[in-house]
Amino acid sequence: EAGVAQSPRYKIIEKRQSVAFWCNPISGHATLYWYQQILGQGPKLLIQFQNNGVVDDSQLPKDRFSAERLKGVDSTLKIQPAKLEDSAVYLCASTLDRINEKLFFGSGTQLSVL
Amino acid sequence: QKEVEQDPGPLSVPEGAIVSLNCTYSNSAFQYFMWYRQYSRKGPELLMYTYSSGNKEDGRFTAQVDKSSKYISLFIRDSQPSDSATYLCAMSAGTGGGNKLTFGTGTQLKVEL
Numbered sequence: 504e505a506g507v508a509q510s511p512r513y514k515i516i517e518k519r520q521s522v523a524f525w526c527n528p529i530s531g532h533a534t535l536y537w538y539q540q541i542l543g544q545g546p547k548l549l550i551q552f553q554n555n556g557v558v559d560d561s562q563l564p565k566d567r568f569s570a571e572r573l574k575g576v577d578s579t580l581k582i583q584p585a586k587l588e589d590s591a592v593y594l595c596a597s598t599l600d601r602i603n604e605k606l607f608f609g610s611g612t613q614l615s616v617l
Numbered sequence: 618q619k620e621v622e623q624d625p626g627p628l629s630v631p632e633g634a635i636v637s638l639n640c641t642y643s644n645s646a647f648q649y650f651m652w653y654r655q656y657s658r659k660g661p662e663l664l665m666y667t668y669s670s671g672n673k674e675d676g677r678f679t680a681q682v683d684k685s686s687k688y689i690s691l692f693i694r695d696s697q698p699s700d701s702a703t704y705l706c707a708m709s710a711g712t713g714g715g716n717k718l719t720f721g722t723g724t725q726l727k728v729e730l
Contacts, residue, residue, distance in 0.1 A: 605663055
């Protein structure tokens with residue numbers, strides 16, 4: 504079974520630039536999550552999708568972050584404009600459905616904002 | 618006060634030692650308790666999954682949950698160098714919470730030869 508795919512693996516940008524991350528969940532997984540993991544901290548949920556609908560985006564900084572999952576499969580997370588404090592690993596995870604607690608994570612995209 | 622507290626370590630032990638990793642939490646609504654292992658430059662990998670209080674064993678790993686004390690533990694027996702990683706506890710209130718996980722900060726473990 505293929506895992507959660509994410510790209511790119513690394514990204515370096517300057518502050519105020521924009522950046523986008525891509526995630527393809529495990530086939531058949533209806534629920535998709537984006538987490539932010541700052542160095543030395545645990546992952547923090549940014550947004551949760553059920554199919555192509557948003558379930559929870561309460562911790563997403565909506566003035567600069569946006570995410571979509573248009574066809575209920577792969578997803579894109581965008582930051583525009585980036586700030587220094589956005590430097591982190593952005594992890595995508597998926598699970599069969601929203602009542603299933605077992606999340607499968609991708610390897611993440613490491614973002615450095617200079 | 619954070620919802621989930623976890624000692625960041627680092628924790629260094631000799632090969633073969635028994636390792637004890639712990640988390641405390643403040644939200645009594647948490648019902649699902651997980652331990653994830655995260656190798657450097659990789660995403661977290663689910664290691665143990667427990668519902669409510671009690672013990673669960675899987676090979677060299679044992680997870681314990683004490684809801685009355687709001688305290689969970691992960692024990693690793695006969696630790697190996699391949700166990701060197703960061704261990705994250707995670708918790709969820711369950712279906713009602715939409716399985717939103719709250720993570721600890723992670724404990725960095727190094728098992729020395």
